[in-house]
Amino acid sequence: MTTGLEPIFFPKSIAVIGGSEKPGTIGRALVSNLLGLEGGKKFSGSVYIVNIRGGTAFGMPVYKSILDIPYDVDLAVIAVPAKVVPTVLEECGKKSVKGAIIISAGFGETGEEGRKLEDVLNKIAKKWNFRYLGPNCLGIYNTLNNMDTIFNPSDRQDKPEPGDIAFLSQSGALGAAFLDFCSKENVGLSVFISYGNAANIDESDLIEYLGQETHTKVITMYVEGVKDGRKFYSLAKKVSLKKPIIIYKAGKTSLGERAVRSHTGSLAGNLRVFLGAVKQAGIVLVDQLMDLFACAKGFSKLPLPKNDEVIIVTNGGGAGVVTTDALAREGIKLKDISVEAQEKLREFLPASASVLNPIDILGDAPASRYKKTIEIAINEKPGALIVIALLQSPAINHNEFIKDMSELRSSIDTPLITILPGGRKAREVAMALERNNVPTYDDPETAVRVLKYLIQYSKWLRHQKTSE
C-alpha cells in the first residue's frame, strides 16, 4: 500500500461516480462544484461523470462505468448507495485510479455490518494499491486546485479564499459550518478535509501529509476519537516540530463521551492518557470550539513569542483592566516597564496617562500616539504586544492606525495582537488589519487565550530544540 496521498489532493482527473444533473442530488452538487457551475471555481483538471443510467449531463457524456472512460482517471469521487460501493471500488481498481473519496454513508457509523463492509473496501483498495478517504464524509475542499467535493448547496454554504490554514474534521457537518464561518470572517484556508469514518486514510495519515504540504502553515482539527493513538501521537509530534497542530477534542466529559459513541462510534479513549500524550506531542488543545478559529488566525499570522511577558497598550482604561484580568487568570505575566522607557513615555504622553503596564494612552489618543508608544514598548522586548483600540473615539484616525499597525507588524518579530471592541466600523478596520497579518479580536478574553496557546507552543518548541 502506498502512503502517498498526493493523488487524493492533487489529481489530474476526477471521475464522479454517481454524478448527475438531477437537481437536489449530491451527485449534481459534486459535478457542478468541480465544473465551477454554481458560483464556485472550476477544478484545474479533467472531470468525468459516471452514472449507471448513462446518457448526458451538463452537456457531457455520462459513462455507465468508470471502466468506460477512455482517459486516465487519477481520483474517483464516489457517491452511490453503500451496497454498490464495493463493486464500484473494484472497478476503480481495474481502472488504475490512484485514489478515491467515498462520500457515501451507511458504513461503520451504522454498526457492525457497516464495519464489515469497510473491511471489504480496504481489501479492494489494498489489492489495487490505492487509498481512499471516508466513507461517510464530505471529502476535500482544496483551494490550491479548486478541488471541491463539499456538496452543500452554494446558497447556504460559503467557502473561504485560499490561505495557509488546513482544517481537518471528523464531523462533516461541523466542518462545513467552520468553512462557512471562515468565509464570513475572511480567513483563508489551504485545504479542508472531512475524513468521515477514516476507514482507510486516518487522521494520522492526514496529519503526516499536511506536515509536508508546503502551503499549509497551521493545522487545525476537530476530533472525537483517533483510530490509532500511538501512531497519531508519534506523527503529530514530528509534525508539531514543523508547524503547529491545534485541536478541539470533543467528548471530554463522560456525558460527552457517551454522545461520541452514539455519533461516530469511535472511542474517545482514556482522556487523561490522551491529554498527556497531546501535551508531549506539542499539540495545542483548545478548550472552546471557536478558539480553533481564533487560534488558526493568530498562529497563521504571527511569529512565536520569545518569552511570556506581555505589554498592553490601550486607549481605554476599562478594556486594559479586562485584558489584565484575563492575562492574570491564564498565568501570563505583565512585563514591568523599565524606568528609562517610562521616562520616554512621559515625554509625550499626557500627565494622566499610565506609563505602567497596561500603558493607558487615554481616550484622546491619536494614531501617532499609539505608534510612538508601541515603538518604545517593543524596545522593552516583551514576548508579545496587545494593542487595544476603542475606535469609537473621535481622536483616532482609522486609516493611519491601520497603516501604522500593519507596518509595525511586518517590521518586528514580536507578535502583535489587536483587540478592537465595537461594531460595524471596528469590524471594517479589523478586516483591513487582518489582510495585513495583524490578527484582531472583538474581546480581550479570546485574544488572551490565543496568546496563551502561542506561548505554550513556543515553549514546547524551544524545549524540544534545546533538548535535542
Next chain:
Amino acid sequence: MTTGLEPIFFPKSIAVIGGSEKPGTIGRALVSNLLGLEGGKKFSGSVYIVNIRGGTAFGMPVYKSILDIPYDVDLAVIAVPAKVVPTVLEECGKKSVKGAIIISAGFGETGEEGRKLEDVLNKIAKKWNFRYLGPNCLGIYNTLNNMDTIFNPSDRQDKPEPGDIAFLSQSGALGAAFLDFCSKENVGLSVFISYGNAANIDESDLIEYLGQETHTKVITMYVEGVKDGRKFYSLAKKVSLKKPIIIYKAGKTSLGERAVRSHTGSLAGNLRVFLGAVKQAGIVLVDQLMDLFACAKGFSKLPLPKNDEVIIVTNGGGAGVVTTDALAREGIKLKDISVEAQEKLREFLPASASVLNPIDILGDAPASRYKKTIEIAINEKPGALIVIALLQSPAINHNEFIKDMSELRSSIDTPLITILPGGRKAREVAMALERNNVPTYDDPETAVRVLKYLIQYSKWLRHQKTSE
C-alpha cells in the same frame, strides 16, 4: 436631596452648556445628536445652546449663560473645562434645573485635587436640590425619547434600536464599544448610561432607578468598583427580585485590581466579600466580557427555566457532542428521555437517529423533523431546550425553520435557545429568529453559559420566593 432621577432621563428641555457648532468638538456632537442632525434621531424635547462666546449655532441663538435662557430648563448637559464647572453648576441651580449631566473630565479620576472639586459640586447640587450624573462620563443614550449625549462621531459610533435591555458602564469607552456592538448585532437597548466618577448619582441609585423603569427588562453593567457596597447590595437585591441584574466585574485578579486603581481610582474592594454579596443579592456575575451581551440577549428574550435539565435536538452529531461537553462542564444535566417519548420519536425518525439525549435527527433532517421532535421533547418538561441546526445542510428549509421555531417560542414557556454555527446565511437566519425572540448563538459554549446563568438566576428567584 431628591432621589428622583426622572428629570435626568426624561427632561422636557435640555441646555447644552459648552454647546458649539465648531467641527470636532464635544459641544458640537452633543448639540447635533440632540437635534438629530447627523444621522441620529431628534430628542423629543427642547434644546438650548449655552456658550460663553454667544452668537448663533445651527441657526439657533447661543446663550452666554444658562440664566439667559428665557424658558424653563429641566436638564443641563455640561461640557466645559473642569475649573469652570462649579460656576456653571451654580448658575444651573439658580436656573432651577432639575438635574445635570457633567461630561467634563478632570475631577476625581485625576487625584485628590479633583476629588475636592467633586465635593464642591456636591455642595452646589445639594444647595439647589438637584442631582447630577458624572463627571467624566459619556452620559445617557435613552432610546425612549432619543436623549443622546454620547458624543462619539456618528461615522464610527453606531447606536442600537430601542429594546428592553439597560446597560450601565463605569467605563465610558468600553460602554460606547458595547453600544456599537449591540447595534451591529441588532440587539435593542432601553437606555445606556455611562456614569463616570459617580460623584453624585452612583451605580446604586441607577440600579434603583432602572428597577422601577418600566421599559427595562434586564439590567446589564460593567463595573470596576462600587462606591458604597452595603447600599449597592441591598438595592440590587430588591431589584433582582423584579428583573435580572447581569454584571461584569473588572479587577478580579490582583493585577487587574492594580489596573483598576490606575484607571478609575476606585477600590475593587475585597473580592471575596464582593462575590459573596453579589451571589446573595441574586446578581448574575458573568466571567467573560462578551457574556454580558450574550446574557442580555438570552435573559431579555426568554422565560426562566423551571428546572435544570436540558434537552438537545441537533441535526449534527458533532455539535451535539460539543454542547453535551459544555453542559457537563457547567454542571447542567441532560434530561433522560422517557421510554414513551423514545417510542414516539422512533415512529418517524430514521433508524440511525439517536432518540437519547442529545436527540440527533441527522443531517438530512427537514424543518418538519425538528418541529415534530421538539414537540415531543417539550412534553418531557425539560428546564430548557437547545436546538442546534447546521443550516449548511441541503435538507432544511430555512424559512420553514424560522417560522416553526418562532411559533414554538411564542407558544411554550420553556426557554428555547438555538445554536447556528456557520457564516453569512446562518447569521441571516439568526437575525430573523432573534426578531421573534429566539436567542441564537454561533457556538455551543456561549449558549451553554447563558443557560447556566439563566438557571442560576431562576433558582435564586425561586429560593427567595419560597423563603418569603
